Amino acid sequence: MKAKTIFHLDMDQFFVAVELKCLPHLRGQPVIVGGDPHGRGIVTTSSYEARRFGVKSGMPAGEAFRLCPQAVFLKPDGAKYVHASEQVFNVLREYTDRVEPVSIDEAYLDVTDALQAAGGVERLAYTIKNRIKNELGLSATIGAGPNRLVAKMASGMNKPDGFTYLPSHKIAGVFRDLPVGDLYGVGRATERVLESFGIRTIGRLADFPAEILRRRFGKWGEELVHVARGEGSDVVQKTEERPDEKSMGHEHTFGADVTDVETILGRLHLLSERVARRLRAAHMAGRCVSVKIRYHGFETNTHEHKLKRYIQHETDIYPVAEMLFRESYEAGRPVRLVGVQVCALWPTARILQLELFMAPENPDWLAHACDEIKDRFGESSIGFASGIFHAGAKRKSAYQRMNRPNMSYRHPLR
Template sequence: MNKKKRIMHVDMDAFFASIEQRDQPLLKGKPVIVGGEPGGRGVAATCSYEARKFGVKSGMPIALAVKKCPDGTFIRTNGKKYMYASMRVIEILNRYSPKVEPTSIDEAYLDVTGSVKDREDERKIGESLKREIRRELELTCSVGIASNRIFAKIATNMKKPDGLTIIADEELEKKIYPLPISELIGIGKKSEGILKNLGIKTIGDIAVYPENELERVLGVNGPLLSKLARGEGSDRVLAFDEEEEVKSIGSEHTLERDTCDENIINMILLKLSEKVGRRLRESRFAGRTVAVKFRYSDFSSFSKRCTYPFFVWEDNKIYSISKKLFYSVYKRTKKIRLLGITVSGVVKSYLNTNNNKIQTELFTNCNKSGKLLKTIDLLKDIHGEMAIARAAYLKIL
């Protein structure tokens, strides 16, 4: 691991609520809860800092939020608007590093190693980035800079909203070690209990505890946590377009019997769409190009592809696009022997976050498709922002 890396974490403050306050100035300084209307069954996706004072939290059922904050303004989630704002934030972040990795709609990591010499530079770059986001988007964010992703995120959390926190490696003992172990990603409730029984309460306690003892009580995760606590967490930031070796995900099916029955053809297209969709989601990918290929019983083959301005990952969307493409080329009454669907131009998708509730609410409101819950469940399974922490997280939970 290169000890000299400097990683920046950027987290937009109360993102959805701040966007609504910006767009409706009368709401500035007032409690705003985005996620659902009173009487609805949704959950609060984001609430303004004013609403938080009433005890409203993201993930809280709207009905409860109404009880806690009856005078709050409740606004339905407007996914498209927030996604657009998110893209504009990323545009700004791209000015500061070629390596920007969004991990959710309102969070990203930047490798700023190449842009900073010292702490002074780090402060300047952090302030400048915050200034541009405020000037161009009228939004604030909190920023943390440290030697790896976990500590950068911890730094961000130290001062919110509108914070800028820099942690130099020499300051780990002073600033990181006193924090409770729950701050360390990968610690589940169960492990927390086990560690507390051993008298381990802080990140520093883990850092100095014998690694083999931790291994004895926590298995392979013990040494992993020990490394994270000592600052050996991942410092890898992957730019948006360099994430994947995978360039496309596809699936094809040869029919048992050649057919021109459109019901059967549609059913196969649907099955293929589900398969490709699932594989995209499993790998946290989304793609912009959808291609359909098919072969007639005389073995002549055809394909049709189209690239869209949006990303697809959902079964229904892949299915409707594939059908459109297929029937634009298919000569009806000619028998088909093979069908295939490929999604390419894939990049790591946004559909990964540390706060599934926010994301759930956003995409639920964006799209009422019945397949969505399945998608979201899958996304929850994939939760995690770093390979090393992800493995730990899944095992420890």
């Protein structure tokens, strides 16, 4: 069987790079894309200049502000990043149809069949990198290898704007002296256990008896040895070949911790609506609902309820979510985040119509009418009143979206 060549492409500081393209006067400055530094958001991406001050993705924006008060903080603009990502993926698909997105700014490519025409691995990598730079004004790092694992490891070795190729015969030599913590999939906890076995380098792990690690880690212990030897999957799946999503959910972090049950339920109602709309758009239904509650202090509880039938409407999802919340919420405790998820999904085409629509009052017509209104006037143009009045959501009316003056509304009970 022909040996494959896999690329792992990772866009450099992607969200920041897209912003810098639009706001070039910020180049060279510490820039942070994320939440309000005086609020509760987190850092989504930071520029390399900000990283020198210790700013990292995922840290609270307030901490980032303390580390680097001179940084320019920008709110994330999802539409801008999605557009840039689409442009990048369009370039990638010109070279191979086997492009597997990992996230908005990361992908695996099986370029085996493109190498001959491109003139080799290095030339193809630089052709892609240069096109992304010249046509889109962004930079990417590419790692290349015989499988996904090696490509991923290679892309992390020379960032930003780098290229690293690890052909099969070079893997052992390059991996040998690297710290075991650098191995993909080895986190801090695993690293500590491996160190207790005297394993500090990837080379040592590659030679370690797999049986001993199997006793400590189970099957993963054996896999660790394979990973250390640079063995991994070389299958890159096109988007349409990937398995269907197993769950769909939405979460919301409150601007300030909330203890008012009605406010939390209002938000759960809004989240249920959003999940239901996604389910219907994907022609999926699920038979398990779960609710996540994150309290002040980041303690997180998730509760789920399995159903006897498949559901895809908010009128079915929300009552279960409400029941789960009321059963599990510790009254008076400040809530930071809530989430609703529908899991155990199945395509509606494969579910008996009778089972799907056996609700006493068929909500189908209502949901589809709402979907049509949202398709035409936007996601927040219509919804359940509880979502507006209790969740404090900023629903903009279609009227407002047509650039008409603001309309005001009064709560019907106040």
